[in-house]
Amino acid sequence: MVKAAIIGCGKIAQVRHIPEYLEHQAVNLVGFYDLNEKRAEELAEKYGGKAYGSVEELLADPQIDAVSICTANHTHAELTIKALKAGKHVLCEKPMAITLEECQRMVECAEENHRKLLIGQNQRLTRTHQMARKLIADGEIGNVLSFQTSFQHSGPESWSVDAGKNTWFFQKKAAAMGVMGDLGIHKTDLIQYLLDDQIVEVTAEFSTLDKCYENGEKIDVEDQALCIYQMKHGAVGTMRASWVCYGQEDNSTIIYGSDGVMKIYCDPRYSLQIEKKDGEHILYEIDKIQTNADQTSSGVITEFIRSIEEDTASVLDGKQIVNSMKGVFAAIQSNQLHIKVMV
Numbered sequence: 360m361v362k363a364a365i366i367g368c369g370k371i372a373q374v375r376h377i378p379e380y381l382e383h384q385a386v387n388l389v390g391f392y393d394l395n396e397k398r399a400e401e402l403a404e405k406y407g408g409k410a411y412g413s414v415e416e417l418l419a420d421p422q423i424d425a426v427s428i429c430t431a432n433h434t435h436a437e438l439t440i441k442a443l444k445a446g447k448h449v450l451c452e453k454p455m456a457i458t459l460e461e462c463q464r465m466v467e468c469a470e471e472n473h474r475k476l477l478i479g480q481n482q483r484l485t486r487t488h489q490m491a492r493k494l495i496a497d498g499e500i501g502n503v504l505s506f507q508t509s510f511q512h513s514g515p516e517s518w519s520v521d522a523g524k525n526t527w528f529f530q531k532k533a534a535a536m537g538v539m540g541d542l543g544i545h546k547t548d549l550i551q552y553l554l555d556d557q558i559v560e561v562t563a564e565f566s567t568l569d570k571c572y573e574n575g576e577k578i579d580v581e582d583q584a585l586c587i588y589q590m591k592h593g594a595v596g597t598m599r600a601s602w603v604c605y606g607q608e609d610n611s612t613i614i615y616g617s618d619g620v621m622k623i624y625c626d627p628r629y630s631l632q633i634e635k636k637d638g639e640h641i642l643y644e645i646d647k648i649q650t651n652a653d654q655t656s657s658g659v660i661t662e663f664i665r666s667i668e669e670d671t672a673s674v675l676d677g678k679q680i681v682n683s684m685k686g687v688f689a690a691i692q693s694n695q696l697h698i699k700v701m702v
């Protein structure tokens with residue numbers, strides 16, 4: 360039995376980590392900590408377990424084997440490193456951290472302390488993305504030439520437990536990145552995973568188009584990120600992340616190959632479609648991706664516990680995700696300097 364605890368008891372903890380821990384037969388959820396003490400106490404009362412008065416107190420508890428870190432972005436590295444040093448396995452939410460150096464220190468710390476460090480890049484685990492990766496590797500659409508991958512919705516203001524226009528997601532100090540760190544990170548990681556390839560050059564342009572604080576001033580992070588990614592194996596494509604999509608959420612990826620086109624999460628029913636060059640059309644009805652409004656089971660907790668119990672590598676290992684983060688930090692630099700950045 361793995362004894363797990365939650366650090367950061369907000370929305371993603373409540374709609375993903377806690378339900379998936381509770382559902383897992385081999386997990387006992389024993390503890391909660393949040394800067395907002397009342398929030399941790401309410402969850403401990405609701406689900407059983409203890410609400411801790413400080414993160415140090417939680418990490419000093421020898422009964423806890425593993426923690427989920429579900430706090431604001433700027434705290435991920437510090438809390439992860441503290442937890443690893445205290446001998447806990449860590450599942451840290453995305454973005455892994457807010458600088459490349461922090462990401463690398465997290466990986467080193469996991470290795471030094473012989474603990475697991477997984478990052479909540481849940482998109483890697485959807486059955487449709489798993490199938491797409493396999494079909495691409497099998498050459499189903501030939502050589503990958505190009506792609507467009509998008510994650511767009513209407514923003515995090517009504518998502519966070521501390522909802523509103525002044526949400527921490529809009530504060531540079533707490534979030535560090537805007538939509539790039541919230542949504543762009545998923546697709547920047549995903550495209551590298553799907554293609555089993557690495558971003559080597561980035562041209563990016565971020566904008567703050569529409570989001571404002573309560574006082575009417577524009578937010579100090581971007582609400583749209585447009586990136587052009589050159590991949591190591593030759594493909595060139597685009598990544599679009601947006602909080603200003605006021606229609607249906609878009610979580611789609613299209614891969615253009617020399618023998619056909621693969622469409623992922625473009626159709627509500629057929630999550631994977633292949634249009635072959637010769638006219639053949641193959642439809643797969645596999646699953647639905649998690650959306651803000653519809654949290655289908657993500658599988659991240661199952662993967663975290665599996666990796667701890669079997670002591671084997673995971674596709675969510677920090678060591679793999681740090682490579683994707685290089686693309687994210689290169690995009691940030693490209694936007695700042697208005698230049699193409701080599702990764």
Ligand SMILES: NC(=O)c1ccc[n+]([C@@H]2O[C@H](COP(=O)([O-])OP(=O)(O)OC[C@H]3O[C@@H](n4cnc5c(N)ncnc54)[C@H](O)[C@@H]3O)[C@@H](O)[C@H]2O)c1
Nearest residue numbers: 367368369370371393394429430431432434452453519520
């Ligand atoms: N994988 C995904 O698709 C996904 C989806 C949503 C959020 N997230 C990530 O999860 C993290 C949390 O986001 P959320 O949506 O739950 O936000 P939220 O605002 O709903 O909750 C954040 C919680 O963390 C607490 N907190 C902040 N700093 C803390 C600290 N130092 N110690 C303890 N508690 C602290 C806050 O009090 C709050 O309860 C973010 O990094 C976000 O990017 C990932």
